[in-house]
Amino acid sequence: MPLRIGVLALQGAFREHIQRLEALGAAAVEVRRADQLGKLDGLIIPGGESTTMGLVAERWGLVNPLRQWVSQGRPVWGTCAGLILLADRATSQKRDGQTLLGGLDVSVNRNFFGSQRDSFEADLQVAGWNSPSPAVFIRAPAVVETGPGVEILAEWSAPDGRTVQVAVRQDHILGTAFHPELSGDLRWHRLFLDMVEAGAAAQANRSGP
Amino acid sequence: MEKNGYINSSNGARTGTYTVKAGLAQMLKGGVIMDVVTPEQARIAEEAGACAVMALERVPADIRKEGGVSRMSDPQVIRAIKEAVTIPVMAKARIGHFVEAQILEALGIDYIDESEVLTPADENNHIDKHNFTVPFVCGCRNLGEALRRIAEGAAMIRTKGEAGTGNVVEAVRHARSVLGEVRRISTMSADERYAYARDIQAPVELVNETATLGRLPVVNFAAGGVATPADAALMMQLGLDGVFVGSGIFKSGAPAKRAHAIVQAVTHFNDAEVLAEVSEDLGEPMVGINLDTLSEPEKMAHRGW
Numbered sequence: 119m120p121l122r123i124g125v126l127a128l129q130g131a132f133r134e135h136i137q138r139l140e141a142l143g144a145a146a147v148e149v150r151r152a153d154q155l156g157k158l159d160g161l162i163i164p165g166g167e168s169t170t171m172g173l174v175a176e177r178w179g180l181v182n183p184l185r186q187w188v189s190q191g192r193p194v195w196g197t198c199a200g201l202i203l204l205a206d207r208a209t210s211q212k213r214d215g216q217t218l219l220g221g222l223d224v225s226v227n228r229n230f231f232g233s234q235r236d237s238f239e240a241d242l243q244v245a246g247w248n249s250p251s252p253a254v255f256i257r258a259p260a261v262v263e264t265g266p267g268v269e270i271l272a273e274w275s276a277p278d279g280r281t282v283q284v285a286v287r288q289d290h291i292l293g294t295a296f297h298p299e300l301s302g303d304l305r306w307h308r309l310f311l312d313m314v315e316a317g318a319a320a321q322a323n324r325s326g327p
Numbered sequence: 328m329e330k331n332g333y334i335n336s337s338n339g340a341r342t343g344t345y346t347v348k349a350g351l352a353q354m355l356k357g358g359v360i361m362d363v364v365t366p367e368q369a370r371i372a373e374e375a376g377a378c379a380v381m382a383l384e385r386v387p388a389d390i391r392k393e394g395g396v397s398r399m400s401d402p403q404v405i406r407a408i409k410e411a412v413t414i415p416v417m418a419k420a421r422i423g424h425f426v427e428a429q430i431l432e433a434l435g436i437d438y439i440d441e442s443e444v445l446t447p448a449d450e451n452n453h454i455d456k457h458n459f460t461v462p463f464v465c466g467c468r469n470l471g472e473a474l475r476r477i478a479e480g481a482a483m484i485r486t487k488g489e490a491g492t493g494n495v496v497e498a499v500r501h502a503r504s505v506l507g508e509v510r511r512i513s514t515m516s517a518d519e520r521y522a523y524a525r526d527i528q529a530p531v532e533l534v535n536e537t538a539t540l541g542r543l544p545v546v547n548f549a550a551g552g553v554a555t556p557a558d559a560a561l562m563m564q565l566g567l568d569g570v571f572v573g574s575g576i577f578k579s580g581a582p583a584k585r586a587h588a589i590v591q592a593v594t595h596f597n598d599a600e601v602l603a604e605v606s607e608d609l610g611e612p613m614v615g616i617n618l619d620t621l622s623e624p625e626k627m628a629h630r631g632w
Contacts, residue, residue, distance in 0.1 A: 129357040130355075130356060132357070169414060178591075212412065213370065213411075235342070235343075237350065241339065255340075257351065
């Protein structure tokens with residue numbers, strides 16, 4: 119049985135994630151309602167506008183089911199807007215604040231890299247990888263502070279000289295500030311599927327005889 | 328398609344590449360981009376879940392009513408709207424007016440709409456959009472027009488529709504035309520595509536790329552006359568990636584509610600029960616104009632070529 123991965127399809131670049139997952143042999147499902155979360159092995163929250171996704175999720179009662187997903191230790195990966203939604207803390211939010219799911223012990227600066235003029239592509243050094251990963255940053259956020267349980271997979275030095283984190287992992291949660299679904303570096307989707315597989319194996323061991 | 332782009336010598340980042348320009352449009356998919364004329368309207372749009380706003384001095388319905396030459400908005404208006412929200416802010420430049428585009432780029436606008444809603448500044452040439460770091464969206468009525476704009480560097484396409492009318496018929500016509508032609512070229516042989524590219528006056532490379540992909544090489548939104556949640560879902564079901572709503576929201580009776588409803592309709596465009604629920608009790612829609620009461624010179628969709 120292929121792994122079943124849900125991609126939150128409220129708004130944004132969900133189709134590209136689905137194509138990448140299918141290229142790796144996983145079964146990908148668009149998720150718009152809470153009842154679609156049940157039978158999934160993993161979940162991707164794609165890039166898009168985090169405020170839009172948060173507001174639509176709220177309207178259809180998805181916020182609590184998604185928070186439960188994260189708190190139950192089920193595998194989840196947020197790219198760009200998805201990373202913002204998974205963060206425990208976010209700065210530079212819209213005026214009345216915005217809905218976050220939380221779970222990832224980091225502070226995210228929402229539009230760290232500025233407006234579209236400052237969007238960029240770069241070759242990213244990733245811990246433990248033998249070649250750099252081509253990465254696309256679109257009005258991207260950055261992780262500016264990480265809690266003790268957070269593993270840093272990739273960093274970036276911003277034009278202002280600050281070093282920020284752009285790929286992080288904490289147990290079952292993966293967060294990337296850039297868009298592997300656009301660059302086509304399938305190693306990120308492979309990494310997430312490995313996390314999902316490990317999670318499924320652990321689950322089977324716990325519930326086994 | 329990789330053209331231009333600038334390399335930052337300190338960290339090797341490449342800005343302004345075509346991937347980055349087309350990438351923002353990818354992130355807007357499944358979303359609603361709303362015309363706003365004040366920071367307050369921009370906040371209402373953001374709170375309703377708009378994925379971006381279009382900063383304007385006048386919405387198309389008023390441009391239509393008041394007449395005269397319509398130009399790029401006052402930078403002060405654009406700056407104030409940009410200050411008010413965290414979502415991307417777009418603004419319109421006149422067709423062919425590359426200096427207005429330079430000014431909008433300097434203001435740090437996230438996307439420029441080279442728009443037929445404003446009075447064209449050049450009757451032969453559109454802006455060479457490859458020259459800019461900021462990405463452009465352009466309107467089209469058919470596949471030839473869409474591919475010409477992409478050849479000039481547009482990183483996103485929208486239907487022209489007929490702005491400021493609250494009448495979706497022209498947007499449907501343009502969407503059907505583009506999407507139908509895409510389906511048609513997907514079944515053509517390579518030699519037929521040469522003749523077809525010549526007929527629609529588009530580069531054969533882009534015709535071939537479109538045929539192979541089975542869709543336009545860039546994101547394709549609906550625009551020009553969308554006024555209700557049902558209109559928005561109609562455009563999504565026809566196969567477009569998202570929706571621009573111009574006069575339809577802030578010229579209606581209950582803008583916040585209607586804005587919210589159209590956002591929900593674009594996410595759940597295939598779910599008629601959700602569409603029924605969000606279409607309820609939205610107050611008066613904008614009045615709307617029947618296209619057969621507009622004379623040919625009054626139609627904006629003919630601007631641009």
